[in-house]
Amino acid sequence: MSTAERTAAGWPAQQPRPAGGAGPWVRFLRSELRLIFGRWRNLALLAVVAGIPVLIGVALKLSGPGGGGGGGPAFLDQVAGNGVFLAFASLTVLLTLVLPLTMAVVSGDSMAGEASHGTLRYLLAVPAGRTRLLAVKYGVIVTFALCATFIVSAVALAAGAVLFPVGPVTLLSGTTVSLAAGLLRLLFVTLYVTAAMAALGAIGLAISTLTEHAIGAIATLMILVVTSEVIDNVPQLHAAGPYLPTHWWLSFDSLLRVPVDTSTLLRGLLSFAVYAVLFGSFAWARFTSADVTS
DSSP: OOHHHHHHTTOOOOOOOOOOTTHHHHHHHHHHHHHHHHOHHHHHHHHHHHHHHHHHHHHHHHHOTTTTTTOSSTTHHHHTTOTTHHHHHHHHHHHTTHHHHHHHHHHHHHHHHHHHHTOHHHHHHSTTOHHHHHHHHHHHHHHHHHHHHHHHHHHHHHHHHHHSOOOSEEOTTSOEEOHHHHHHHHHHHHHHHHHHHHHHHHHHHHHHTTOSOHHHHHHHHHHHHHHHHHHHTOGGGGGGGGGSTTTTGGGGGGGGSSSOOHHHHHHHHHHHHHHHHHHHHHHHHHHHHSOOOO
8 A cells, every 4th residue: 555545544654764783874974084184284294203203204314324323212223124113113102192193083082073163963953863973983983093003014015115125024022024024013013003092082072072172181181191190100100000091002012022911912902802892882971971962
């Protein structure tokens, strides 16, 4: 029976079925990705993280053999012998400030930016649900972290191949592995750094639900990062180190040894997971119960 015949017979009009499945999630995620990667500010941040590895490589090339001078990251002195190490050195250098700042800008603006511009109430007017909105926001933050870290590794690897010899990789433990094995370890290192930045993004997302001022959320997260790094370097506060959000960031050097120190890696990954779950849960509890439409 057609719809017209149903109506003529006095049947109630058929109500449209609510959208379900993964379709709304995918469309919402696609929209958020276009928004994040379409902002000039975020593109500028990605350009900065891409430019720094090139700058480091050129500086080491101009300084000649041993240009690392024995200071700084352990990888710097090995870049001249193998350009693959430029990727490890770049990740180490950028983890001190630039990558955390990048994540602070993206995660701190995620909810606070919507609130300050008045667009949050319009997002909530769409039957997407607060949980879905929060999950998609965090998914975009993780995607941006993955993009930023892979850009660092890819650009540094390309610059290292142009500026320095590339071949079998001599690990920090003194063992030499093939170039393919070295690149595989670089992939794992990049994913490890991404996990660290994803945990930081969860903290930034939680802070972002507490304010309508994105700059305040960004500044708060950066203060937290700097404070954590300072405490981690004070010998008298050594006992607090393993519980700090930044303590395990540089533990990826365990992947550059034979055998791999899996216990250290697992501790780092567990720390990242705990921070992501705790602050993700806090962000969910705060956002789903607060009055954000006024």
